[in-house]
Amino acid sequence: QKEVEQNSGPLSVPEGAIASLNCTYSDRGSQSFFWYRQYSGKSPELIMFIYSNGDKEDGRFTAQLNKASQYVSLLIRDSQPSDSATYLCAVGALSNFGNEKLTFGTGTRLTIIP
Amino acid sequence: NAGVMQNPRHLVRRRGQEARLRCSPMKGHSHVYWYRQLPEEGLKFMVYLQKENIIDESGMPKERFSAEFPKEGPSILRIQQVVRGDSAAYFCASSPGAAYQETQYFGPGTRLLVL
Numbered sequence: 001q002k003e004v005e006q007n008s009g010p011l012s013v014p015e016g017a018i019a020s021l022n023c024t025y026s027d028r029g030s031q032s033f034f035w036y037r038q039y040s041g042k043s044p045e046l047i048m049f050i051y052s053n054g055d056k057e058d059g060r061f062t063a064q065l066n067k068a069s070q071y072v073s074l075l076i077r078d079s080q081p082s083d084s085a086t087y088l089c090a091v092g093a094l095s096n097f098g099n100e101k102l103t104f105g106t107g108t109r110l111t112i113i114p
Numbered sequence: 115n116a117g118v119m120q121n122p123r124h125l126v127r128r129r130g131q132e133a134r135l136r137c138s139p140m141k142g143h144s145h146v147y148w149y150r151q152l153p154e155e156g157l158k159f160m161v162y163l164q165k166e167n168i169i170d171e172s173g174m175p176k177e178r179f180s181a182e183f184p185k186e187g188p189s190i191l192r193i194q195q196v197v198r199g200d201s202a203a204y205f206c207a208s209s210p211g212a213a214y215q216e217t218q219y220f221g222p223g224t225r226l227l228v229l
Contacts, residue, residue, distance in 0.1 A: 004156075034217070036220075042222070042223075043205055043220040043221060043222050043223050044157065044205070044220045045220070046217055046218075046219070049217060088156060088157065090157075095162075095170050095172070096170075096172075097162070097169050097170040097172075098169075099145075099162055099169055099170055100216065101159060101162070101170065102147075102157075102159060102218065103159070104149075104156040104157040104158070105156055106154075106155055106156040107156055
């Protein structure tokens with residue numbers, strides 16, 4: 001069973017601070033890693049993707065990947081109340097049918113406290 | 115520039131009825147994925163389709179569920195003889211390709227409630 005694990009939270013962070021979201025995965029064959037944001041009652045929205053070990057920055061967001069440790073994280077700097085949402089980690093691996101198949105974690109609920 | 119479209123957005127069915135969910139991918143995308151999200155749970159992959167072909171249905175329940183993506187028109191996820199456990203949000207995603215590192219873009223979802 002290929003799994004993606006996230007701390008369900010809730011994670012509460014003061015406005016302006018750094019929010020750190022973590023994700024571990026079990027399939028060493030995984031090649032693609034995505035972070036989606038999902039507001040309550042809405043659809044997932046892609047925040048970032050990362051394919052190589054190291055850090056990838058996009059505005060206030062930084063994704064970090066360590067394939068040896070099977071660990072991927074998302075940092076949100078200068079947290080804003082609008083960042084309050086559930087963050088889904090998704091891991092992609094090649095399926096038996098030749099397509100990339102995403103496995104999602106259950107999500108971490110983040111609350112930014114004004 | 116329309117994104118992924120799904121309809122209906124909300125669907126109420128009584129036990130034993132059929133539910134039919136539709137998905138139109140983004141323009142230029144020919145790969146469609148269906149996911150189910152139960153309350154307080156993550157997204158679970160159900161099926162991956164290309165035009166006129168089911169490629170990977172490893173996440174589909176063995177009975178009552180079927181999917182298609184005809185040459186013309188939207189992709190359809192069909193649930194026959196619905197039960198209360200089918201109540202969930204069903205999301206469709208599309209991508210321009212299916213190889214590694216092709217981002218999947220999600221539609222707004224259909225929220226199915228079975229009474």
